[in-house]
């Protein structure tokens with residue numbers, strides 16, 4: 001009978017998982033070489049390049065992955081190529097079903113809708129990694145995940161351009177009241193007006209949050225002849241002739257259009273409410289494609305009814321329907337029908353990042369990151385773990401193993417780890433910490449099959465252990 005305990009989550013007693021993963025040193029024909037993600041010279045200095053060995057920690061067919069929210073086909077292709085068992089859903093799941101399913105899987109892939117709270121994650125005893133196939137990670141309890149040895153990856157900028165282009169379209173559409181004119185004609189009404197319709201040339205765009213999306217938008221807006229001002233909590237280099245202003249109030253007072261591109265944080269909740277709407281220019285416009293919590297929508301409704309705000313475009317809402325075809329009514333958000341009844345408001349169903357280009361790029365980016373993490377333990381790009389990598393094990397190094405040890409960041413742990421590894425030659429090692437959690441990778445040479453188990457059990461027995469994985 002082959003030895004089985006290759007992955008163990010010490011804190012949670014992961015016997016069930018361990019029993020499903022059997023050791024095998026012969027890669028299947030579907031196995032995709034993780035080494036191919038890095039240039040051949042990666043980290044090698046002047047040594048001649050040698051073929052990287054595929055780490056094969058276990059039968060990859062045993063890895064179970066739950067993909068929700070219509071994650072792109074590109075990711076499915078990557079996981080299928082690995083032989084992972086993929087369960088795919090087009091929408092998010094109600095919490096009780098999510099809890100049921102998450103108990104079983106090693107990987108979960110979500111987008112912005114699925115909330116992975118501590119309550120849900122507490123049930124995820126087998127979970128190694130979460131892939132957010134989007135930019136935002138506010139839907140995941142990142143700290144809880146890290147403390148339980150669960151890495152989280154996202155795609156930090158693959159849909160930024162799509163959001164920026166949508167916002168440009170909305171600036172013009174609001175200035176020309178396109179939504180209303182189109183709706184009227186769809187209803188058979190001809191209504192040719194120029195009153196309160198404007199060119200955007202020469203107008204000021206105020207960007208709140210000058211990160212990946214805000215700065216991309218800045219370039220597009222200037223190309224359309226707009227003046228750009230931005231407010232951010234950190235100093236950021238201006239692109240083109242855009243100018244950073246010192247306060248949100250200053251930005252609101254100067255801008256004809258205000259657009260929000262901040263993450264969901266406690267500090268950005270209701271960032272725009274009654275006070276801020278009153279600071280905006282009379283007849284100005286508000287665009288929110290960040291998160292629904294950033295704007296106080298009842299206050300916006302009042303400001304639009306009073307005419308202070310001449311138009312708005314919203315792509316995100318505090319509560320969003322779970323699936324296409326679901327209704328956007330007062331059952332979901334108390335003010336939904338009031339909002340829908342306003343003039344010159346563009347309401348879109350969270351489609352800022354929903355383009356073919358963005359979704360296929362995100363599928364590849366997050367899919368690859370997950371495979372690298374599962375197969376090689378590489379955390380580059382993780383949002384809640386220290387970022388560590390080691391150059392791949394060479395093909396000739398057949399008896400080398402890679403040890404991954406996620407642990408509490410306490411004094412003396414590395415001494416204990418090295419005592420366990422001291423009978424072997426540690427070829428290379430890296431260790432880094434992020435808050436309370438530390439991550440160690442070590443490649444060890446000439447380890448016999450029976451010694452792998454000893455190393456695994458030795459590391460697992462340390463009090464600081466969160467998760468030990470032995471890959472070979």
Ligand SMILES: NC(=O)C1=CN([C@@H]2O[C@H](COP(=O)(O)OP(=O)(O)OC[C@H]3O[C@@H](n4cnc5c(N)ncnc54)[C@H](O)[C@@H]3O)[C@@H](O)[C@H]2O)C=CC1
Nearest residue numbers: 135136209210211212213232233261262263289290352353
């Ligand atoms: N509607 C959609 O489909 C999409 C929405 N998003 C949302 O857009 C957000 C922004 O995305 P990125 O530009 O990629 O993020 P980013 O992290 O590159 O930039 C965010 C910027 O906001 C700034 N910031 C943080 N708190 C602030 C505050 N209180 N006031 C002013 N600035 C503040 C940060 O310093 C940073 O420069 C994401 O977090 C996500 O929630 C992202 C992609 C698609």
Ligand SMILES: O=C(O)C(=O)COP(=O)(O)O
Nearest residue numbers: 111112113134135136353
């Ligand atoms: O990337 C983000 O943060 C987004 O908001 C896009 O979310 P989605 O992938 O459309 O659920």
